Amino acid sequence: MSAEYAIELRNVIFTYNKSLPSATRALDDVSLTVKSGGITGLIGHTGSGKSTLVQLLNGLLKPDSGTVLLDGIDIWAEPKKIREVRFKAGLVMQYPEYQLFAETVTEDIAFGPKNMGLSGEELEKRVREAASFSGLGEDLLEKSPFDLSGGQKRRVALAGVIAMNPKILILDEPAAGLDPAGRRDILGGIKRFSRESGTTVLIVSHSMEDMAMYCDDVIVMAHAKILMHRPTAEVFSRADELSAVGLDVPLITRVAAALQRNGVDIGLDVYTVDYAVGKLKERLAEKP
Numbered sequence: 001m002s003a004e005y006a007i008e009l010r011n012v013i014f015t016y017n018k019s020l021p022s023a024t025r026a027l028d029d030v031s032l033t034v035k036s037g038g039i040t041g042l043i044g045h046t047g048s049g050k051s052t053l054v055q056l057l058n059g060l061l062k063p064d065s066g067t068v069l070l071d072g073i074d075i076w077a078e079p080k081k082i083r084e085v086r087f088k089a090g091l092v093m094q095y096p097e098y099q100l101f102a103e104t105v106t107e108d109i110a111f112g113p114k115n116m117g118l119s120g121e122e123l124e125k126r127v128r129e130a131a132s133f134s135g136l137g138e139d140l141l142e143k144s145p146f147d148l149s150g151g152q153k154r155r156v157a158l159a160g161v162i163a164m165n166p167k168i169l170i171l172d173e174p175a176a177g178l179d180p181a182g183r184r185d186i187l188g189g190i191k192r193f194s195r196e197s198g199t200t201v202l203i204v205s206h207s208m209e210d211m212a213m214y215c216d217d218v219i220v221m222a223h224a225k226i227l228m229h230r231p232t233a234e235v236f237s238r239a240d241e242l243s244a245v246g247l248d249v250p251l252i253t254r255v256a257a258a259l260q261r262n263g264v265d266i267g268l269d270v271y272t273v274d275y276a277v278g279k280l281k282e283r284l285a286e287k288p
Contacts, residue, residue, distance in 0.1 A: 003072030044221030090166035097153030
């Protein structure tokens, strides 16, 4: 049985260059819980601690103090097994297409599962399912990944992590550099994967619109600490607090605030266009 929390940090501290005069505290007594299932966004200005946090979850970094738990288990309880953590918490770094290396798409996707000991029909099934979830057609599987478009390469890298069947999928700017259609394809596929597989997804992004559209709740980091962790609508309704730490809100939320200032109150918890349209229709229906 899975633990209630897929991710839990207890009083975690991490410092870069801690023995040098240039020591920098990247996480300062951070405690955090993320429930199993669903999609959580992670936002914060540059240097807020986001990238450090996700690398701690994957075991790439070890905290100076405190505890990191995945599915209720301390990932550093048995340091020799830290490699297994990276199968449980799959991390897709920013611009992962630069990490592709195999001769074919199939070989690239299969690399992780092979290292888990999979082979034969089970390996083939994992590769094809992961490719499907990532939006890759079977006609691409025997092509070189280097002959694909940027968006297709991003899907190959994502499929390589999905094929390991992680309980937690961590994505650092998964749609960075893609055009709007590519962003929708990648993030829509991730949302479908999470809903159908039950995988817990954590997305790091600078795009407030992406966070609003695809995340169930959002974690806000500032100055190496957690500023807030709330449902998406509530986070973006607190525009003043976000602005104070150098963050923005979705454009439609700013439109809602402007409407309120001009006497048309549809609430400040508006964070998607569809929701705004629904609220405006309600207001129009109220008029005699």
